[in-house]
Amino acid sequence: MRKSYKKPLALFLVMTITVAGMTDYQRVDAKAKKKVKEITIQKPESSSLYLKKGEKFRIKYKVKPANASNRKVAFVTSNKKVATISAKGVIQAKKPGAARITLKAKDGSRKKAVIQIKVVKKLKPVKKLSLNKKKATLYLSGSSSEKTLSLKASVAPGNATVKKLEYRSSDNKVASVSKKGLITAKKVGKASITAFAVDGRGAKAVCQIVVENAPSNTNAPQPPETSSVPAATPEEPAVRIGTKVVVTTEDNFRSYVTISIPLPSGVKKSDITGFRMGVDSGTDLSLRLYAGSQKQTEKELTSRSTGIQDEVTGTSSVNVDGKVIPKTSHRLSIQESQSSWGKVKAGQLRLVKIPMDDRAKALLSDSTIETLTVCLYAHNCRPQYGFYTFQIEVGGQLHTIPLGEDNVKAADGASVSFEN
Numbered sequence: 001m002r003k004s005y006k007k008p009l010a011l012f013l014v015m016t017i018t019v020a021g022m023t024d025y026q027r028v029d030a031k032a033k034k035k036v037k038e039i040t041i042q043k044p045e046s047s048s049l050y051l052k053k054g055e056k057f058r059i060k061y062k063v064k065p066a067n068a069s070n071r072k073v074a075f076v077t078s079n080k081k082v083a084t085i086s087a088k089g090v091i092q093a094k095k096p097g098a099a100r101i102t103l104k105a106k107d108g109s110r111k112k113a114v115i116q117i118k119v120v121k122k123l124k125p126v127k128k129l130s131l132n133k134k135k136a137t138l139y140l141s142g143s144s145s146e147k148t149l150s151l152k153a154s155v156a157p158g159n160a161t162v163k164k165l166e167y168r169s170s171d172n173k174v175a176s177v178s179k180k181g182l183i184t185a186k187k188v189g190k191a192s193i194t195a196f197a198v199d200g201r202g203a204k205a206v207c208q209i210v211v212e213n214a215p216s217n218t219n220a221p222q223p224p225e226t227s228s229v230p231a232a233t234p235e236e237p238a239v240r241i242g243t244k245v246v247v248t249t250e251d252n253f254r255s256y257v258t259i260s261i262p263l264p265s266g267v268k269k270s271d272i273t274g275f276r277m278g279v280d281s282g283t284d285l286s287l288r289l290y291a292g293s294q295k296q297t298e299k300e301l302t303s304r305s306t307g308i309q310d311e312v313t314g315t316s317s318v319n320v321d322g323k324v325i326p327k328t329s330h331r332l333s334i335q336e337s338q339s340s341w342g343k344v345k346a347g348q349l350r351l352v353k354i355p356m357d358d359r360a361k362a363l364l365s366d367s368t369i370e371t372l373t374v375c376l377y378a379h380n381c382r383p384q385y386g387f388y389t390f391q392i393e394v395g396g397q398l399h400t401i402p403l404g405e406d407n408v409k410a411a412d413g414a415s416v417s418f419e420n
Helices: 002-032 358-364
Strands: 038-043 048-052 056-058 060-064 073-077 083-085 090-093 097-105 112-120 128-131 135-139 148-150 153-156 165-169 175-177 182-185 189-197 204-212 244-249 256-260 272-281 285-291 304-320 323-339 342-344 349-355 373-379 384-394 397-400 408-411 414-419
Touching: 038 097, 038 112, 048 090, 073 083, 083 097, 090 112, 128 189, 128 204, 135 148, 135 182, 165 175, 175 189, 182 204, 256 414, 272 285, 272 342, 272 358, 285 349, 285 358, 342 349
Parallel strands: 048 112, 135 204
Antiparallel strands: 038 060, 056 090, 073 097, 083 090, 097 112, 128 153, 148 182, 165 189, 175 182, 189 204, 244 384, 244 414, 256 373, 256 408, 272 349, 272 384, 285 342, 285 373, 304 323, 384 397, 408 414
16 A cells, blocks of 8 residues: 555656746746847947047947846947957947948847948047027927927037037937927927037037927017117127137228028028127227128128217307308217117127118128128227127027138138137
8 A cells, every 4th residue: 555655646746846847947048038129339429430540449338128138249340441340349440431330239139239430531529519509498389480499509629520410309209300400399398409429529519408388478569670770789798609710800991701601491591680799809899791702882781870960059240241140150970870880899798789671681682692601890900809609590589600610711811710
């Protein structure tokens, strides 16, 4: 009888151990199958990287999830003659050209990340990047100008090898951004729009966006229209954004600079209602703008009105041929009644606003002017002045124009330099 109990007991123990072993194996196997879901390149932050011939750069990356069973990555180059990459992610620039570096997950998940490499002979990287807006509020039910915002960037130094940018939104469901920096509101919330220099050397700038349903002051009264000769207003302090242009003049009654202005998408020359800029000077001066690339009197965008004042200074009498005739003394003076010239006092940092009247708008939209170029003339400048944060005003919205060697030129004895 005892023997009959031993076999079933042994069989029960074997089955118990086997089932337990299978359960443990299944757990280990499930853990081993935890795949990589994402690979992101953290350095550089841009989707491209520019390198000088012979330069080395180590890529920094992140694998998600952190508890993936196999987090190893393979590095592959599309062109070993241009750029190679080591098993540790160090890129070696070989010769000028283009290559594509791919990071591939080794766990079979087929996840990857790609960065474009450009090798050049000489490289002057972007060191600073500034945007015309650091924060803004957009409205879903507002006008088209309230739903969108066009970002404009200035790059320093002005002679950087690569000045191109790329834009990225932290939440495309709240606010999207185009390749040219046009932000569009999508839904209520907050998002960060970041502009990156495509040379991959770390220069970036951020604009914080808040999206709301509707503006709270939709029915607020609008400001009255300007007069036919609107007045320039230099009374506000200026805020510097981006590069400052320092103008030195040999002839303070003749020298000037030209500024080529890239128009924002959808904006016409005739849409411009004014110009703004920050100005500082060691002497009192007045700023005047001219349409085109040459300073011509008939192309002046700024203007002024004058009047004659007749002041009676006294009365007397005079004897003419035996007759006493009353005599009145007068003082005549020509006075400026209204001006759109931008006026700056010595030693002040001021925001100069130069509005455009109908005549000026007609000059701006002249079909003979192929691109929007204006001449900036500082009357009575000795020996130099500086201007910065150059903006055009379109329907109440300001667009900051980047200033640099490409679009600011000296003329008639002037010279320019750039401070970042």
